[in-house]
Amino acid sequence: MGKIRVAIIGVGNCASSLVQGVEFYRHAPEDEFVPGLMHVRLGGYHIGDIEFSAAFDIDRTKVGKDLSEAIFAAPNNTYKFSDVPHLGVPVSRGMTHDGLGKYLKEIITKASGSTADVVGILKETRTDVVVSYLPVGSEMATKWYVEQILDAGCGFINCIPVFIAREEYWQKRFQERGLPMEAWLFRIAHNLVVDHLRRGSRFERADEDEAALPDFPDPAHIAEERLMMADVRAAMMRLTQDQRDVVSLRFFGGLSSKETADVLHTSDGAVREMQRAALEKMRGLLIP
Ligand SMILES: NC(=O)c1ccc[n+]([C@@H]2O[C@H](COP(=O)([O-])OP(=O)(O)OC[C@H]3O[C@@H](n4cnc5c(N)ncnc54)[C@H](O)[C@@H]3O)[C@@H](O)[C@H]2O)c1
Numbered sequence: 001m002g003k004i005r006v007a008i009i010g011v012g013n014c015a016s017s018l019v020q021g022v023e024f025y026r027h028a029p030e031d032e033f034v035p036g037l038m039h040v041r042l043g044g045y046h047i048g049d050i051e052f053s054a055a056f057d058i059d060r061t062k063v064g065k066d067l068s069e070a071i072f073a074a075p076n077n078t079y080k081f082s083d084v085p086h087l088g089v090p091v092s093r094g095m096t097h098d099g100l101g102k103y104l105k106e107i108i109t110k111a112s113g114s115t116a117d118v119v120g121i122l123k124e125t126r127t128d129v130v131v132s133y134l135p136v137g138s139e140m141a142t143k144w145y146v147e148q149i150l151d152a153g154c155g156f157i158n159c160i161p162v163f164i165a166r167e168e169y170w171q172k173r174f175q176e177r178g179l180p181m182e183a184w185l186f187r188i189a190h191n192l193v194v195d196h197l198r199r200g201s202r203f204e205r206a207d208e209d210e211a212a213l214p215d216f217p218d219p220a221h222i223a224e225e226r227l228m229m230a231d232v233r234a235a236m237m238r239l240t241q242d243q244r245d246v247v248s249l250r251f252f253g254g255l256s257s258k259e260t261a262d263v264l265h266t267s268d269g270a271v272r273e274m275q276r277a278a279l280e281k282m283r284g285l286l287i288p
Helices: 013-024 118-124 139-152 168-176 192-198 206-210 219-236 241-252 257-263 268-286
Strands: 004-009 050-057 091-093 129-132 155-158 181-183
Touching: 004 013, 013 050, 050 118, 118 139, 129 139, 139 155, 139 168, 168 181, 219 241, 219 268, 241 257, 241 268, 257 268
Parallel strands: 004 050, 004 129, 050 091, 129 155, 155 181
Antiparallel strands: none
């Protein structure tokens, strides 16, 4: 099988973890349990088959640098667990739009210069898939990039809470071009929802916003987690669209209820109510 050429939009902390992770697991053995990796090989591809092809950001600390350096440039501050060799992938100047919100504006200085030819770069670099890690709230920027991705004929993985993959309009446009599109938010396989339900609370815990992923779970935990996740997904399909969005954003996206309310253009109270109703329904389905 060939390589999968991946471009990144938004070289922030998530991108740093992805790029480090691909390097860290590049030679992961296929016949052993590998902590932190659910699948060493997926759909025929080994994790080492991922190659980074292009990257886009707007921060002057990152634009123009090689991706291997940009992932460690301030204000990125995520944990460094792997060195990354020079990748030969310069970070190009993206399109700002609403990528810089009220708070990010205070810590990011935009790189000078005009927006790069995103379509041209994606085509020249033979990019297969574009992964978006834009900041929360970048609705216009996301839609702008999605248009470029469609023009360039690439697949798209949206890791941010702006709804694209669930919208019929975008589904149709990607399908018409025979291009894949996924919302990673919904696919993150961990059992936060089930853990939360099992704690048996009435879903009003003060620490609700602090939910965290377990570190390096053991193999049995991972196996159990995979089974649970299938159940969680099936249960989520029984929720209303609004309830599903709230559960995805809160538990898989790690957003607070206030952030979830902003993304869904509703109130904090409405989010809490939808979350309560959704979890009560899921509890009935998941915990006999
Ligand atoms: N799917 C998940 O599991 C998951 C988990 C955590 C975070 N997220 C989401 O991923 C996104 C990124 O999170 P993060 O922690 O890496 O954020 P971050 O703030 O560290 O990184 C965002 C990056 O995007 C850049 N950026 C801003 N506007 C841009 C534009 N218009 N074009 C190109 N680049 C632009 C910023 O300069 C920054 O480098 C968030 O939306 C977050 O909600 C998803």
